[in-house]
Amino acid sequence: MEKIPFEQLQEELYYEKLSNGLDVFILPKKGFNKTFATFTTKYGSIDNHFVPPGKNEPVKVPDGIAHFLEHKLFEKEDGDVFQQFSRQGASANAFTSFTRTAYLFSSTSDVERNLETLMDFVQEPYFTEKTVEKEKGIIGQEITMYDDNPDWRLYFGLIENLYQNHPVKIDIAGTIDSISHITKDMLYECYHTFYHPSNMLLFIVGPVDVEQIMNQVKENQARKSFEKQSEIKRIFEPEIAESNEKMKVLEMNVHSSKCLIGIKALHVDQNGEEMLKNELTTNVLLDLLFGKSSDNYEYLYNEGLIDDTFSYDYTQEQGFGFAMIGGDTSDPDRLVEVIKKMLLDVKTSNPITEQSLEGAKRKKIGAFLRAINSPEFIANQFTRYAFNGMNLFDVVPTLEKISLSDVQKLSNEFISEDRFSVCQVVPKGK
Amino acid sequence: MSVISEIVKDMNGYKLHIVNTEKYKTNTLVWKMKAPLNQEEVTLRALLPYVLQSNSKSYPSTAKLRSYLDELYGATLHVDLSKKGEFHIISFAIEIANEKFLKDGTPLLRKGIDLLAEIITNPNISEDAFDARTVEKEKRTLKQRIQSVYDDKMRYASSRLVEEMCKGEPYALHVHGEMDAVDQITPESLYQYFKKALADDELDLYVIGDVVEEEVTAAAKETLQFSSRTPKSLTDNEPKQIEKVEEIKEVQDVKQGKLNIGFRTNVVYGDPEYFALQVLNGIYGGFSHSKLFINVREKASLAYYAASRLESHKGLLMVMSGIDQKNYEQAVSIINEQMKAVKDGDFNEQELQQTKAVLKNQILETIDTARGIVEVLYHNVVSKKNVTLDEWIQKMDATTKEDIVKVADKIQLDTIYFLTGKEESA
Known part of the structure; x- marks a missing residue:
């Protein structure tokens, strides 16, 4: 474990790259009640064209799938992960951006148990046709909510103007039509491409014992096996330098x-x-x-x-x-x-x-x-x-x-x- | 685990609250002014803090004032208006770097206090009037602020529900005042109101950070002095008698319907049943494990959000959800059924325990931020009670199923408001 001090700020950061490729950072914060942890994959709405591991042909996936996957990771065979976090006194959430999908919790007690839950639920996908269909109604309402939001429409309207080909111009949640094409197999394909530990970063900040937390993370990861993954091949069309629409x-x-x-x-x-x-x-x-x-x-x-x-x-x-x-x-x-x-x-x-x-x-x-x-x-x-x-x-x-x-x-x-x-x-x- | 320790001192015309903590890289000052909401003054009060923060006697333009803030390592100055029950509260907040973390060690806190005093007590006036140009442009911005509520449909629907449900009560007034009253305000009338507010309002100063109590007290004493006063209480109104549940549908060009439902809780902050009410709201709709989230969203797939929140000082419980208009009947009936379930005691030990755990977590997280500490402590000023955080946690935690069922019995459905699209979808 490496210790990186920042003297002027009076902070110390701890870092280790695990053998499965996961980057782990811990920043102890004395005096705070809350511990906050994020488990993030370098995978967002722009990653819609790629070569899945072990295949030769690139695939193009429906708009909004990274965000859809984020929603679906919370559902497991034995219920909803939100329930488990709240039983453990934690507040959990997730978000998808252009380039990242992050899963997070904050809690003022039971940090070890919550951290275990975070690592496990993100690394144990459970997608079924039935739950995928059910989610379409919920995300459909999320999309409609943004449709009525003038600030969101303005923001995406401008990005659409600026870019001709780059997928940043696609709305992160997709459209009601695009998400209707999402299947459980597609979710698994995206998951296996982008949720390998070597494409992810775990960050923990709060009043924690650094050694203990790092050991816990290592033990958790050592219990799981991941096939070695070569570099992810993402495909982007060439983009013009000037703005596409004025x-x-x-x-x-x-x-x-x-x-x-x-x-x-x-x-x-x-x-x-x-x-x-x-x-x-x-x-x-x-x-x-x-x-x-x-x-x-x-x-x-x-x-x-x-x-x-x-x-x-x-x-x-x-x-x-x-x-x-x-x-x-x-x-x-x-x-x-x-x-x-x-x-x-x-x-x-x-x-x-x-x-x-x-x-x-x-x-x-x-x-x-x-x-x-x-x-x-x-x-x-x-x-x-x-x-x-x-x-x-x-x-x-x-x-x-x-x-x-x-x-x-x-x-x-x-x-x-x-x-x-x-x-x-x-x-x-x- | 750290719980807040607050030092409270009686000063000239206001109370000084100091919370000493080393957790932040900055120090936070919050100045609060509280007065009962009333229609004659609500718009003056909504304009006042924006005029005060836009410039002052020593910094007579926004650019000059803001350049000075930049110089103080980007100190921030914010104003905010809120309603707590039937009080209208103005807040000024300054957050300033703690020089301990800068290469340049020049002390900054005193400069922050001086600046706060400058903003509040040394405005840009001449001959008993505020600077006319400043008032003019802030009136324009205020109108814009009032108008823009319409554009955010979630906010609009929440605000319409309160307007309908509290018709005739001061709580129906908007924090930003009334459009029609803006034009009547003059630089003179605003200045008169400013003097009145400083003379009559209940005033509180909060200082949060790694500070020295004596230094802060001395600086406050030197820079902020007001006449003593007896803060106004609210006139006791008879609680509203609900004769029948109001159902209001408003049609606009929207894609998603906004369903907002208001209940009267008949319990306010500081009442013995208040802790049980908090737990009740958590079981019902406060969190992502709550009945509303599970039944409206996860089971029926009707909504992306379905939640409830309390207005603690007024005694309201408000449900909000965004749904397709064709699902109105179904959503309303699920929301009502879930309230009935709570009233019937139809919730298990796990729901009770997880709600308590999450509530406790929520309040401890709130006090990890300086502004959160101020908001938690200020509840006591508003309610004239003295509930410590320890007491809050302990009493909330001691809540039983019977307590919840008992407080649930007081909850009455008042108004159902629905903002809906133009065309009835098939």
Whole structure:
């Protein structure tokens, strides 16, 4: 077991790669009541085209299957795993993103038993035709719920605009039609491809005895046999650099208009330190341009073009990435015009100074401290970073290294109108 | 296992609550202002904190104020409005890095307290009025905030249920006030209200983190001074007599129907039966092992979510679910049957034990966050009771099946609200 100290933060992380390939991380947190554990596979909604182990031909699976599988892992021959967790005083959950499926629990007692339950239920699939059919009704309602949600429609509408081929444009839950084609055999095929321990990461954070927990995990894993698995072959179609569609307007049953402006990312082949720096620099740039202390924010707010729903964000993963800026607005077209101008002006007017950069970096460092108060944040984000070859605890040192020329170089390259796109939600019939 | 130890001090016009803990990398300050909900003031109260947080005398623009926050290692400043029973509560929260974890060791907590005092006591005013431009733009944003409830159908349906079920009671008022009242507010009238609120509201300051009690007390004493007051209580209203269950259907262009059902519990926080009510809600609909989740979702496959929650100070139990409109009758009957099952004592020892385990876990998890600690402690301010966390856990844990059946007997169905799509599906 390796011990990795972070002195400035007064934290210690413990790590071991088990013989079956599973990465195990433990972060002891004194003073907390709760232990939080996530068991995550590097498998999300974008992994819909791949070569299953032991086969030669690639398969394409229905949209929404990773999320469907997540739901179905909770059901076992002797009942529902939620029941077992709650008998043990734990609260359990799971989520599927573009690139990950995570299973998690938190509990303030019986941690060993809950950890055992977590590892076992994820590693012992039980799918039947009957339970698969039953789930279609439940997930159907989940999909319908999102269909009525204007923020979700706006977000996915923009991603659909940005990408031509990449499966990031597919809704994570799929559609009522796509999930109707899912069978138990397909679930097993996906499961056997992506749930091998070598494609997974276990993270435990809380007031735990590190040695004891690590031994428990090893013993649990040693009881199970896994065939050696070669590297997973995922297939992605080539993607264009520019945004696929420039504009989309969705009419919905709302009173307020909503608008998001997106920028498709470059360098989505990065990983490790390079990716961390690129991601943080982009976030710093957005903070400088649109943070609450910026002149732009003040202008937009004073003009009545934005309200407190305004936000911005940058996401980068392997194969895709985007920045998004916007929120509710009284005038979506004018908001687009003004934000585009603000973005393009950065390249000519050089509004960013050493002093403003220093302020933005400080803000990010403080935000990081605040975030690591949260065991959930640590486990979820650490896993995301690790799957991309990055270390969450490198955030502060990497931020400190960002220079004015880094930000200028990035803004020159990143801000480019051919990679812009816009999605709006407007009141129906207006 | 750590349980909260709270130090409470009487200050000038407010109470200071200190919770000392080393678990966080930041320190948290929360300022609470509490007054009874009433129609004349609800919209003024909804606007006030947003005007105060947008700038101040020393930082007369949002950009200046926010730049100062960035300088303090991205200290956050949030305002929030909530209803606790028939009280309207304004919260200001500042979270600021503990310099112990920074390379630059300049003390930050005092700066945080000073800033909080600046926001609350040194607003951007001239001649007995708030800055007119600030009030104007915050009025615009407030209208937007009121309007946007309509767009989130889950929130909209919950809010409509309360509106219908509590018609004529102060609780029916919205935390963000009333659209029609916004335009009448002037920089002068808001300033008058601000002075009144500072003079009359019940005020509480919470400081959570790795702090020195004496330093915090001295800083609070120096920066925050108000006149003493006797906080207003609620006028005792007769409990609503339910003559018949209201059933309301509202048609909108939606794909999923939102079914919200309200019960009166006739029990509030601090009542002896309150602990049994918590367990009852857990058995009925609070969790993913509860009767609603099992029967509406897992067995009947009707919904993705089906849950219940309590409004502890008003005494309401509210069910929410998203269903296909053709399944309305079936869903309502399952939800009612499950309430009947609880009333009949039709639940086993396992359901009882697992609910207690999960409730205990939930409250211990809540106090792992600084904001969670404040919310747990503030229940006592609202209810004027003093239920410690140990007592909460112990009494909840001691609840028997008989206690639950007894409290269930007080629960009455009040209103069924359904937001449904335009076309009746075949």
